[in-house]
Amino acid sequence: MATTQRQIDLLTGNEAVSAAVKQIRPDVIAVYPITPSTHIAEMLAQAVDAGELDSEFVKVESEHSAMATCIGAVAAGGRAFTATASQGLLYMAENIFWAGYGRLPMVAAVVNRALAPGWSIWVDHQDTMAMRDAGWGQFYVKNNQEAYDTVIQAYKIAEDHNVYFPFMVALDGFVLSHTASPVEFLTQEEVEEFVPPFNPLFRLHPSEPMSFGAISKPDEYIAMREDLMKSMERAKKVIQDVNIEFAKKFGRDWGGLIEVVGPEDAEIGIVTMSTLAEEAEVAAEQLTKEGMSTSVTRIRSFRPFPGEELAKQISKYDIAIVIDRAISFGNAGQIYIETNSALRDYDVDTKLIGTVMGIGGQDIAYGDIIERVKNLTKKA
Amino acid sequence: MVKLKELIEIEATYVGNMKGNLACAGCGLNLALRHALAALDQHALLVVPACCTSVIQGFGEGYGINAPVFNSAFAASPAVASGFARVYKKKDPSVQVVVWAGDGGTADIGLATLSGAAERDEDIIYVMYNNEAYQNTGDQKSGATPPGAVTTTSSGEKRPSKSVSRLMITHGVKYVATANTAYPLDLYDKMKRAYEEFRGHFRFIEIYAPCPAGWNVDPRYTAKVGKLAVETGYWPLYEAVDGKITLSRQGRRFLDPEKRKSLEDWLALQGRFKKIKPEFLEALRQDIDHSWEFVKKHMAE
Known part of the structure; x- marks a missing residue:
């Protein structure tokens, strides 16, 4: 591995996240602006406009719709990404649960920010903590390098058939999102080798009519929730394995769990x-x-x-x-x-x-x- | 226009909503769904918010709709559909994403989401089946409830109903049409036209769908009540392409108020208007006049 020449740049947390997302190449990116996560949306939109990134960038009218658009994209068998913070995450909440309980793997970067009122644009963890029971995985990162690495790892983990639920990557507002530090990139080949193409367990298509999220009787409902709980348990090993594989290949060990x-x-x-x-x-x-x-x-x-x-x-x-x-x-x-x-x-x-x-x-x-x-x- | 015999043949070979679904007797929306799906030639993928269709599709294996259905959060359907459409644009352009929503999900809770998808000109057919109240939860007033109609949350109100079709025309939506379950050939043609001629754009079709259970109408009169809605001038049938309205052949003559049938006779068939107060009746007439003024103002030369 020592022979691989990797690029190192001085990046803010938001830049580190968007750099990782560009290499992951989601089919759909749907983001609504909110401080302090807005730069992520801007940089990805600019990359799509410049033709550097072949994703559909959906300029939605709310966070609720940002998550809804990601939900539709994953249910169509696509890879999706969104970023938000604070009130935006709360406005998304209904669809956050829909994606979690609906077993739609995707990654959302959440730039942690306190909740109003009083308006505060600065960090605390009340926003993501409010979403802890939504059936999502939650990673909290300590620096910009880990933010970059964890976005890449999170796709691999979320899309693993033993896991198959969405993940949030939470990074502290301003302390990370707006503060630059050196970040080492993986090469595009390394990212693509590490995170294979999304292989959906199911998708909706007219060739095989079926219903997603129809009325469910209590026994069916319980079976789905038990399955989610078991998948959460299985995810622990997958998270550790992915961390070890990442450390072996790229030399950075974030501890796994x-x-x-x-x-x-x-x-x-x-x-x-x-x-x-x-x-x-x-x-x-x-x-x-x-x-x-x-x-x-x-x-x-x-x-x-x-x-x-x-x-x-x-x-x-x-x-x-x-x-x-x-x-x-x-x-x-x-x-x-x-x-x-x-x-x-x-x-x-x-x-x-x-x-x-x-x-x-x-x-x-x-x-x-x-x-x-x-x-x-x-x-x- | 499709011929009746042809439509019968098409619907005999492909049944979009199957026998034994959970619709009430005389359900207007169930008819709308049948004709709409027939027009989409097995390419439809439905996104359905909370509404009667969430219930009538049933549950478990052998559920009642012969098309893929994604049940979404109430206000989320146009955005969920956007996600589907953006992926299938590249992966399989034969898929036609359709939002199938009631009036509450469209005119009220989902209005901002609808507006966003319309503004982005997403490749979606949005169908609002209008049964003029929250019928799934038992007939509560919605923004699309007409003046004077009694619901379980209102004893009749003066305010005009919210016309989402007019709103979509002023949004600059490529193709907007009104339809009615009592006019299946016209409904089929409009769905077909939306699907074949305006692919790649946002299309909006509002279907008048009588609800015998909610409106307190004898279930055998679903078609009759629907037909009179057009013949009294209450429900103009039109298409608007790039904001220019063309009246549909089957309802064109009701542009002339002299040709319209008695509003009172139509209201008498519906329990919800049974004790309509004179001021509400006047408000309803004004609402009808207003909608025709809009139509005339936006009619193609």
Whole structure:
């Protein structure tokens, strides 16, 4: 592999996503503009206009229709892509569930942004967390390179016949979407070899009349939902396998379901996602230097939820701090709730403390995380 | 125009909506579906939002429509159809994507989606079968409910109904037509023309589809009520190509108010208008006048 000459560019997160999508060459791209994901739509539309990309770009009149257009495209046996954020994802919600429960594999880039009111264009995870039960896979990435790599991986995973449901690739608004960092490209040949052409399990066509989504009796309905649950379980292995294959071929290992960074024998664990995790890596290094041995357990796949892998990792800690960037009002942060439940499932008695940081775009630096970890461990 | 004998033969060889589907007795939409699918020569792929057609297709194996059907979210059909059309444009251009939607899904909840697909000139035939209320959920008022009609959510209102056909003409849609289940030959011809002559463009056909259950009409009068809708001048039959209206042969003479039949006699057949108040009747007349004024204004020279 060392002989392959790969291009490296300085790219924002939005540019990294659109670069990956251009190489994936979807049949249909349907996007409605919304900050901070708009650049993705612009760059893809321009690529289609310039003849660099042979996709149908559908300039829809709403996010609801963006997802609906992707739904129709996949049900016709095509590959589809959309990008959105915040209110746009919520406006899409009805069709997000339609695509998930309807088993229509596709990829949506969601640039995480807080929900109104008060208007905030900055990052938190309330938007994608609201969609966690929609039957979609959810990847949360920590940097622009991972955004690029994960869009490519997500198509391969979603279209796998053992998985066959759609995936969101979530990247933090502005922190990633508008901030440039070096991104190494795969060659077009590498992408096409890694992600084979979409081979649909079913499509609607007049040659074989059948109905999609007709009235279903409870036993049929339950069978479909059980199948989705089983597919989510199977997806865990596919995600790990794809990550390993990707790492072997292209030299980058994002951990598959979870990524652990820091000393093997760390006593303190910071459990979080996205850019907070990359910031927490710096915090952990500092804390370890100060004598508080700390590592970061980053959840990369929130759906399917890696309960077993998390429990196993957290069992090694004396104490784990879960940092959420969203809240289930009336309860707690979603990562904390779900991690807590996983510890109980696997009989892990590590002390788990939940905390919320960085909602509404509040800037979180490693110093803030160090301070929070110190305060919380002191109290415990 | 297709001959009656020919249409009977066509529909004997290909039945679009099969026996035993779940339509009510005397269902107008079921007739519309039969003739429309016959005209599309087994190339149709239907996208259906929540409406009576979601129910009458039935469920499980051997369901009641002999064409592929994608059941979509209520407001989503024109966009879902856009996705289908964009893929099949390249992969199999023989497929004709058809949105088959009721008046609530078209005039109300799906209007923005319809407008978007029309503006993009998607390669879709959009059929709005108009039974003038939310009949699937049991006759609630929609934007297309005429003045004076009693529904389960209104005891008759003065406001004119929303004409989506007129809206589509002013949207610049290539081909717009009105049809009526009581005029199957005319309906068949319009579907055929939309399919064969204006392929590649957005086409909109609004079909008047009486609903005996919702309108409180004797099921044996579905055709009679439909026919009188044209003969009273309530439902002008026309085609508009590039915004220029041509009246259809079968309804042309009702341009002249003198030739129209009694509105009251027609209303008397329908329980929903049984106790219509004089001011609502006046509103209905004004609505009819308004629609003919529009037709005259946009008629081809």
